[in-house]
Amino acid sequence: MRRSAAPSQLQGNPLKKLKFVPPARSNPSPDEGITKMSPDVKLIEVVGSQNTFLQVKSNPRICSLNLPTEGSAREINHECNYSEKHCSEASVTATLDLPHTGMAYKLKELEKIEEGHRVMIGGKEVEIMGIISPDDFSSGRCFQLGIGSPAISSSSQAAKKCFSNPFKSVCKPSSKENRLGGFQDCKPRHDPHAPNSLVMSRPDNNHQWTFNKKGFPVVDVVIDPHLVYHLRPHQKEGIMFLYECVMGMRVNGRCGAILADEMGLGKTLQCISLIWTLQCQGPYGGKPVVKKTLIVTPGSLVNNWRKEFQKWLGSERIKIFPVDQDHKVEEFTRSPFYSVLIISYEMLLRSLDQIKNVKFGLLICDEGHRLKNSAIKTTAALISLSCEKRVILTGTPVQNDLQEFFALIDFVNPGILGSLSFYRKVYEEPIIISRQPSASEEEKKLGEKRAVELTCLTGLFILRRTQEVINKYLPPKIENVVFCRPGALQIELYRKLLNSQAVRFCLQGLLGNSPHLICIGALKKLCNHPCLLFNSIKEKECSSTWDGKEEKSLYEALVDVFPADYNPLMFSEEESGKLQVLLKLLAVIHELRPTEKVVLVSNYTQTLDILQEVCKRHGYTYTRLDGQTPVSQRQQIVDSFNSKYSSDFIFLLSSKAGGVGLNLIGGSHLILYDIDWNPATDIQAMSRVWRDGQKNPVHIYRLLTTGTIEEKIYQRQISKQDLSGAVVDLTRTSEHIQFSVEELKNLFTLHESSHCVTHDLLDCECTGDQDGTGDSLEKFPVSRNCQLGAHHQKCNSLKPLSMSQLKQWKHFSGDHLNLTDPFLERIRENVSFFFQNITNQSTAII
Numbered sequence: 013m014r015r016s017a018a019p020s021q022l023q024g025n026p027l028k029k030l031k032f033v034p035p036a037r038s039n040p041s042p043d044e045g046i047t048k049m050s051p052d053v054k055l056i057e058v059v060g061s062q063n064t065f066l067q068v069k070s071n072p073r074i075c076s077l078n079l080p081t082e083g084s085a086r087e088i089n090h091e092c093n094y095s096e097k098h099c100s101e102a103s104v105t106a107t108l109d110l111p112h113t114g115m116a117y118k119l120k121e122l123e124k125i126e127e128g129h130r131v132m133i134g135g136k137e138v139e140i141m142g143i144i145s146p147d148d149f150s151s152g153r154c155f156q157l158g159i160g161s162p163a164i165s166s167s168s169q170a171a172k173k174c175f176s177n178p179f180k181s182v183c184k185p186s187s188k189e190n191r192l193g194g195f196q197d198c199k200p201r202h203d204p205h206a207p208n209s210l211v212m213s214r215p216d217n218n219h220q221w222t223f224n225k226k227g228f229p230v231v232d233v234v235i236d237p238h239l240v241y242h243l244r245p246h247q248k249e250g251i252m253f254l255y256e257c258v259m260g261m262r263v264n265g266r267c268g269a270i271l272a273d274e275m276g277l278g279k280t281l282q283c284i285s286l287i288w289t290l291q292c293q294g295p296y297g298g299k300p301v302v303k304k305t306l307i308v309t310p311g312s313l314v315n316n317w318r319k320e321f322q323k324w325l326g327s328e329r330i331k332i333f334p335v336d337q338d339h340k341v342e343e344f345t346r347s348p349f350y351s352v353l354i355i356s357y358e359m360l361l362r363s364l365d366q367i368k369n370v371k372f373g374l375l376i377c378d379e380g381h382r383l384k385n386s387a388i389k390t391t392a393a394l395i396s397l398s399c400e401k402r403v404i405l406t407g408t409p410v411q412n413d414l415q416e417f418f419a420l421i422d423f424v425n426p427g428i429l430g431s432l433s434f435y436r437k438v439y440e441e442p443i444i445i446s447r448q449p450s451a452s453e454e455e456k457k458l459g460e461k462r463a464v465e466l467t468c469l470t471g472l473f474i475l476r477r478t479q480e481v482i483n484k485y486l487p488p489k490i491e492n493v494v495f496c497r498p499g500a501l502q503i504e505l506y507r508k509l510l511n512s513q514a515v516r517f518c519l520q521g522l523l524g525n526s527p528h529l530i531c532i533g534a535l536k537k538l539c540n541h542p543c544l545l546f547n548s549i550k551e552k553e554c555s556s557t558w559d560g561k562e563e564k565s566l567y568e569a570l571v572d573v574f575p576a577d578y579n580p581l582m583f584s585e586e587e588s589g590k591l592q593v594l595l596k597l598l599a600v601i602h603e604l605r606p607t608e609k610v611v612l613v614s615n616y617t618q619t620l621d622i623l624q625e626v627c628k629r630h631g632y633t634y635t636r637l638d639g640q641t642p643v644s645q646r647q648q649i650v651d652s653f654n655s656k657y658s659s660d661f662i663f664l665l666s667s668k669a670g671g672v673g674l675n676l677i678g679g680s681h682l683i684l685y686d687i688d689w690n691p692a693t694d695i696q697a698m699s700r701v702w703r704d705g706q707k708n709p710v711h712i713y714r715l716l717t718t719g720t721i722e723e724k725i726y727q728r729q730i731s732k733q734d735l736s737g738a739v740v741d742l743t744r745t746s747e748h749i750q751f752s753v754e755e756l757k758n759l760f761t762l763h764e765s766s767h768c769v770t771h772d773l774l775d776c777e778c779t780g781d782q783d784g785t786g787d788s789l790e791k792f793p794v795s796r797n798c799q800l801g802a803h804h805q806k807c808n809s810l811k812p813l814s815m816s817q818l819k820q821w822k823h824f825s826g827d828h829l830n831l832t833d834p835f836l837e838r839i840r841e842n843v844s845f846f847f848q849n850i851t852n853q854s855t856a857i858i
């Protein structure tokens with residue numbers, strides 16, 4: 013660190029004596045200067061703050077110094093040991109405009125400025141540390157000094173300086189260590205030269221300098237061959253990546269990682285391998301890096317983690333402690349016996365005080381996309397644990413929303429992107445502006461460069477692989493979208509609903525009390541079964557607090573459509589088109605594949621009640637997991653369904669309550685009874701069965717009621733344009749969607765004469781009486797457009813399925829003569845249209 017001398021001490025160099033007039037404009041944002049930068053700008057980095065830049069332009073003769081505000085300078089958590097005093101000294105924003113101010117700096121003098129020179133600006137002395145290339149400046153790379161990432165240090169002179177620690181050989185233990193002798197003959201725990209051994213990267217000199225102060229010998233860290241035997245290639249890479257991240261080998265001094273592999277790629281096994289390795293081994297003298305690990309996970313997965321530990325490491329190697337009703341945190345804190353604590357997010361908050369007493373060396377946050385908001389209690393609680401090595405696991409893409417992205421990044425590697433306000437100025441704003449249609453060429457370029465830089469920087473510690481990497485280990489997947497004809501009562505009620513006053517209000521744009529959400533809810537219930545709508549009407553009638561005008565007007569006159577003696581408990585199966593299809597589907601699966609099982613998914617508990625009733629009526633054995641299922645019972649329910657000895661034919665699953673992270677490989681048919689606005693919810697559910705361990709070809713059926721709102725939601729899910737502006741992560745619901753009146757008009761239309769509105773929209777020339785154009789093996793979508801733009805989809809490769817991609821799927825109407833699929837053949841009577849896509853077709857046996 014170079015300290016600036018007090019102005020009174022300056023002598024000699026005339027530059028040092030120059031004075032400076034206060035700026036005309038104060039506090040420009042860090043990138044303001046950039047948008048105005050011309051190619052002939054010379055950028056000079058000056059000491060005094062990590063983010064201090066002197067721009068020297070030859071024409072017009074302007075020189076400006078952009079410095080962050082005091083607060084932001086201090087907030088940015090760089091490693092370059094600047095004192096707080098220093099930061100505040102540098103908290104000056106100044107613009108030198110020679111022609112206007114007639115001020116002391118002459119361009120000639122400025123051009124002479126070199127590294128090491130000092131200048132007086134705004135009463136502060138600043139020292140020139142180095143010249144920043146325009147490229148570093150426009151990419152924003154120079155703002156990130158102190159991170160020490162390869163991306164930065166490769167091109168920024170200043171950054172190089174910051175991190176060029178003189179290498180001192182630490183491989184030779186000092187004489188004192190020799191005397192200690194404890195690690196002299198230390199050997200790797202497993203043979204690094206054995207065939208198929210998986211050896212972690214050796215720490216480089218810089219790392220040794222920082223982390224091996226005592227000079228222990230460097231020892232190979234080798235993954236337990238017992239685990240390696242089972243690992244898929246992508247998992248080996250993943251473990252290497254996680255190891256390098258948490259060891260601070262990828263980004264200087266930062267120990268966080270995000271493993272965002274798609275669902276089912278075995279993130280759990282990769283973490284277990286990491287934990288087992290770090291708890292037994294280390295690169296310095298073989299000393300274990302971590303003593304205790306904390307795994308925080310949704311309640312329904314606590315036991316899944318226990319099982320996975322057991323599956324891969326048995327019960328003797330490592331002592332894990334899953335917290336549940338009978339096993340409280342105190343037991344873990346009191347006992348030196350356990351080294352891994354597995355706890356739900358909810359329980360973590362409740363037991364935070366006790367957990368804080370334990371020093372955890374590694375923190376793993378499963379389904380960690382929930383930490384996308386730094387204001388939430390859970391995030392604050394986890395941060396308060398002050399564990400440096402943090403890993404987030406998530407199957408959901410993390411780059412779609414730049415603010416959420418910041419929260420996740422800042423959680424795993426605090427301060428790496430500076431403060432939030434700094435990040436917004438340097439990255440978010442330019443990137444978002446550049447994506448707007450009105451963006452100028454200059455803005456587009458800047459935004460693109462910043463996005464590239466952000467991706468490069470964060471790409472060092474984010475890893476996302478797509479399902480393709482395990483496709484070859486999986487059986488075929490036959491995916492069907494089934495358009496079910498609505499029943500007569502459904503059509504009549506649907507028409508009435510659309511004619512209601514509430515819907516008319518919506519179409520006039522009167523959305524004050526969100527009547528459109530009530531209307532949408534009613535239409536969705538009706539599609540599942542009319543009796544659900546009947547129940548809602550009756551509930552509202554009985555409720556003394558029913559004062560919502562909109563809801564009243566919506567339900568008026570509906571009761572008359574139901575038969576006078578209508579009993580929702582005795583509902584008829586014929587009243588719902590989807591239910592009829594479902595029944596036939598269950599019957600044919602039961603008949604043709606008596607040993608195979610079905611996962612039946614709905615977003616609504618009330619719908620699950622109906623489906624459960626149907627199971628009872630038809631004598632199908634079932635089990636059920638929804639929001640009300642006690643957490644302690646969940647894994648047991650899952651295990652028993654997955655067991656080959658299980659007699660349960662159907663697993664009733666509430667996707668929102670329990671979909672995330674579950675392995676339901678006992679089932680090979682999955683039926684999505686209803687559709688969610690949020691494609692991520694549906695994809696989560698569909699990923700439960702087609703995953704590692706699945707032995708049978710997997711059949712997925714998405715049931716949609718033809719011509720209704722369900723088709724519209726599906727179209728919205730698959731339309732790229734819509735996805736970019738709306739919902740995609742698991743926490744977002746229809747309440748978060750903004751609808752235009754035009755969109756509502758479209759939503760509130762019933763297409764009675766179409767076989768499939770979605771197909772009509774495809775502009776396809778086929779008449780639906782033959783197999784559609786292709787047998788594309790394109791993958792199904794999960795994600796919303798990435799805010800970082802098209803170039804950054806690499807780590808987020810599941811692109812939304814577009815309408816044109818859907819056109820490549822096989823498609824045919826229900827009247828099609830040659831249905832080769834025996835399951836579809838059996839349900840065709842109630843189906844107006846099918847779309848079908850087969851993945852891993854070569855091995856498909858339908």
Ligand SMILES: Nc1ncnc2c1ncn2[C@@H]1O[C@H](COP(=O)(O)OP(=O)(O)OP(=O)(O)O)[C@@H](O)[C@H]1O
Pocket residue numbers: 242243244247273274275276277278279280281320323406407672673674675699703704705
């Ligand atoms: N190498 C492997 N060989 C066999 N089975 C594996 C392997 N890796 C993982 N599995 C199994 O694959 C299933 C899915 O793994 P896991 O639950 O870790 O997925 P995930 O990536 O966490 O998915 P999600 O995002 O849905 O939680 C588990 O049953 C796991 O035991």
Ligand SMILES: [Mg+2]
Pocket residue numbers: 279280378673
């Ligand atoms: Mg998981």
